[in-house]
Amino acid sequence: MTEEKMSFSADSLEYKLGRFNAKERFALIQRVLGVEFVPHAGFLSEVLAKCGINAKPERVFCAMDFHLDWLYAALISNELRQDEPLRLLADEAGVLPVTGRQQDADFVMCFTERPATAPAITHLLLVEAKGVGSWDAKQMRSKLAQYRAMKPAFDRNPNVRPRLVLMSPQNPIPSTTRQSAAFRNVIDSFNEFGEVVWVELPVDNTFSVVRCNAEGAPDGKTPTHWKLSLRQPALS
Numbered sequence: 001m002t003e004e005k006m007s008f009s010a011d012s013l014e015y016k017l018g019r020f021n022a023k024e025r026f027a028l029i030q031r032v033l034g035v036e037f038v039p040h041a042g043f044l045s046e047v048l049a050k051c052g053i054n055a056k057p058e059r060v061f062c063a064m065d066f067h068l069d070w071l072y073a074a075l076i077s078n079e080l081r082q083d084e085p086l087r088l089l090a091d092e093a094g095v096l097p098v099t100g101r102q103q104d105a106d107f108v109m110c111f112t113e114r115p116a117t118a119p120a121i122t123h124l125l126l127v128e129a130k131g132v133g134s135w136d137a138k139q140m141r142s143k144l145a146q147y148r149a150m151k152p153a154f155d156r157n158p159n160v161r162p163r164l165v166l167m168s169p170q171n172p173i174p175s176t177t178r179q180s181a182a183f184r185n186v187i188d189s190f191n192e193f194g195e196v197v198w199v200e201l202p203v204d205n206t207f208s209v210v211r212c213n214a215e216g217a218p219d220g221k222t223p224t225h226w227k228l229s230l231r232q233p234a235l236s
Contacts, residue, residue, distance in 0.1 A: 020070035
């Protein structure tokens with residue numbers, strides 16, 4: 001068992017989340033860089049301020065591309081028991097909390113705040129990031145539907161305070177452009193985790209490789225040429 005799992009008590013959400021964190025990219029980054037996978041202090045302070053969380057956590061569980069099926073299992077289970085069949089129930093909209101589609105949160109941060117005169121609070125920050133292109137309303141609608149289907153799991157953990165955090169070069173929440181209308185409507189309809197917040201994600205100008213015809217028109221089926229195209233930062 002890794003040091004990270006051992007640093008949290010076995011009954012904590014942080015520990016249980018760690019038992020599902022099987023992404024090779026997570027292990028690869030730690031192995032190659034030789035660093036503990038923790039948020040930068042400046043970034044963490046910015047996010048907590050945006051979320052209205054007045055805390056200075058000593059230890060934060062972090063993971064990337066974290067499957068929502070894993071999150072549900074960690075929340076719904078008092079104990080993690082191997083090979084025990086558990087009843088799978090859909091919500092009123094017919095959405096299952098376990099989908100098998102590998103739908104995920106781009107980044108997860110979780111830590112427990114222990115006030116001296118109040119019960120402990122576990123903050124669960126679920127980050128969705130978009131660096132280039134446009135936010136995908138259909139994809140976000142699907143993710144939020146699964147979060148809604150996970151309500152029984154969140155109800156079992158009244159001390160857990162989830163927040164949805166969007167990260168992109170431009171803020172899509174207050175945007176009034178036609179292009180962002182569908183995505184904005186999806187976000188506006190989701191209040192289960194409180195106010196959705198946005199944090200800036202700086203993105204450098206980068207190229208993509210595009211297959212095309214001799215005139216440079218994109219052609220993915222019968223290309224005869226290729227060209228470089230400048231990626232556009234995520235639009236609001």
